[in-house]
Amino acid sequence: MAPRRYRPDRRAETTEATRRRIVEATFALHTEQGIATTSMKQIAARAGVSVGTVYHHFPTYEDAVRACGAHTLALAPPPGPDIFDGAAAVPDRLRRLARAVFAWYARLPAFERARCDQHLVPALRGFVAEEERNRLALTREALRPAGIAEPRVAVAAALLDAAVLANLTRNGFTPEDAADEIARVITAALPGAQSP
CATH class of the missing domain: 1.10.357.10 (Tetracycline Repressor, domain 2)
Structure with missing residues (x-):
């Protein structure tokens, strides 16, 4: 052999x-x-x-x-600027942004735990910080056609946080319904914008 x-x-x-x-x-x-x-x-x-x-x-x-x-x-790449392809109107861009961000959170239920545990597990800090940077950059891009000042961009990005989605789903919203509602709230706060 x-x-x-x-x-x-x-x-x-x-x-x-x-x-x-x-x-x-x-x-x-x-x-x-x-x-x-x-x-x-x-x-x-x-x-x-x-x-x-x-x-x-x-x-x-x-x-x-x-x-x-x-x-x-x-497994679940975060949303990128391609979510705005073909969307010129700010309300549509905000709806696309909110839906993409909330759908990403829904696919990653451990993300909120990562945020909570980052002070105990330092390796999580970069992951969490990158998500925050990406969400802020996408919010800035969604609002770019409206010329919105940076402080209001930061407020809009905060409304797209995973904790907001968690709170709304506990109150009976689906991720898509929550996204649409948050997009409406942000749009209503914009000067001269119409609700989606």
């Missing part, structure tokens, strides 16, 4: 599959129980690997959190 040939590509595939299982387990636990309360031992159990294997791939919990963040963004 001939000896089996060593295939480094097969080992790399197995290593990548293990890493992916660990990241997916981390994502699931973060969604179910929160980020700060998830442990490497729980991640190992969920992924079906040893704790040592988790530490081999992610030497610190912060490393696992960063990998989970990258996985999250790959």
Whole structure:
């Protein structure tokens, strides 16, 4: 019988599959129980690997959190300026913005936990800050045709926050209905704008 040939590509595939299982387990636990309360031992159990294997791939919990963040963004990329394609009127642009932002939050129920846990898990700070920058930039772009001053842009962006969506859904709104209502509120506050 001939000896089996060593295939480094097969080992790399197995290593990548293990890493992916660990990241997916981390994502699931973060969604179910929160980020700060998830442990490497729980991640190992969920992924079906040893704790040592988790530490081999992610030497610190912060490393696992960063990998989970990258996985999250790959699953649900945040909205970009293309949401405004073909929309010239500010009310339409605001409605598109609110719907896109609230739909993104709805796809990522752990995002609000990330915001709450960022003081306990520093790796979350960059993820949360990037979402805030993106939301502000998109709000600025939505309002650009109306020439709205920066302080009012910041107020509009604040109304598009995940906590606003969470509050409205607790009060019976769907994400789409909440988005439409927030777009109407922002539009009504604009000089000379008509409600969508």
